[in-house]
Amino acid sequence: MILLSLSYSKQYHLRELFYSFFKSLVGKDVVVELKNDLSICGTLHSVDQYLNIKLTDISVTDPEKYPHMLSVKNCFIRGSVVRYVQLPADEVDTQLLQDAARKEAMQQKQ
Amino acid sequence: MSTALESYINRTVAIVTSDGRMIVGTLKGFDQTINLILDESHERVFSSTQGVEQVVLGLYIVRGDNVAVIGEIDDETDSALDLGNIRAEPLNSVVH
Numbered sequence: 376m377i378l379l380s381l382s383y384s385k386q387y388h389l390r391e392l393f394y395s396f397f398k399s400l401v402g403k404d405v406v407v408e409l410k411n412d413l414s415i416c417g418t419l420h421s422v423d424q425y426l427n428i429k430l431t432d433i434s435v436t437d438p439e440k441y442p443h444m445l446s447v448k449n450c451f452i453r454g455s456v457v458r459y460v461q462l463p464a465d466e467v468d469t470q471l472l473q474d475a476a477r478k479e480a481m482q483q484k485q
Numbered sequence: 486m487s488t489a490l491e492s493y494i495n496r497t498v499a500i501v502t503s504d505g506r507m508i509v510g511t512l513k514g515f516d517q518t519i520n521l522i523l524d525e526s527h528e529r530v531f532s533s534t535q536g537v538e539q540v541v542l543g544l545y546i547v548r549g550d551n552v553a554v555i556g557e558i559d560d561e562t563d564s565a566l567d568l569g570n571i572r573a574e575p576l577n578s579v580v581h
Contacts, residue, residue, distance in 0.1 A: 409553060409554070409579070410553075410579045410580055410581060411501075411503075411505060411553060411576055411577040411578060411579045411580070412577050413501075413554075413576065413577075415554075420488075421487070421488040422488060423487050423488040423489075427488050427519075428488065429488045433556075440573065440574065441573065441576070442531075442571050442573050443499075443501070443507055443529070443531060443573065443576060444499070444556055445562065445566060446499075446558050446559050446560075446562040446563035446566055447499055447556030447557060447558055447559070448557060448559050448562075449556070449557045450554055450555060450556040450557065451488060451490060451493070451554070451555040451556075452553070452554050453519055453549075453552050453553055453554070453555075455581075456503065456553040456554070456579050
């Protein structure tokens with residue numbers, strides 16, 4: 376898995392950490408839950424510095440309630456409206472991520 | 486790596502706005518804050534009692550703050566949709 380090595384973490388802000396984290400997840404299947412309660416499942420195509428997310432091959436997790444996206448195959452989700460990004464546990468090294476985030480938080484404090 | 490909207494330019498897109506509306510149009514332009522230019526746009530109003538109502542809007546600029554999702558519409562699937570028979574609750578507003 377590609378994650379910033381901890382020695383690089385001094386140069387980056389916390390936002391770069393999660394940007395890099397998401398970049399390492401490109402190609403994986405995720406479920407994005409939005410702040411309007413819509414949940415969209417799809418393959419992570421790309422992410423940018425604002426954590427805007429592009430998903431391909433999408434499906435809405437509850438298509439009966441939300442037929443609004445029936446003719447949409449790919450979508451762009453504005454980072455500011457994401458509530459959660461659900462990932463399978465085996466795609467993430469939680470220990471490494473936790474350590475890196477803790478280090479970043481300490482840098483930011485100083 | 487950038488998630489530019491360039492690949493959606495001149496395509497038919499469905500915009501979900503932060504107040505829960507859905508606007509379909511041709512994406513003509515965008516910027517870094519996701520301000521959008523939509524041509525030939527119309528709003529699709531979903532209702533649990535009636536079929537989908539389409540309200541013609543024309544050329545619109547949508548401010549990026551109000552954009553939640555931009556979906557690339559597959560024209561083939563979309564023309565096969567029977568909008569008159571779709572019943573759905575309107576989407577919720579985005580709550581930060």
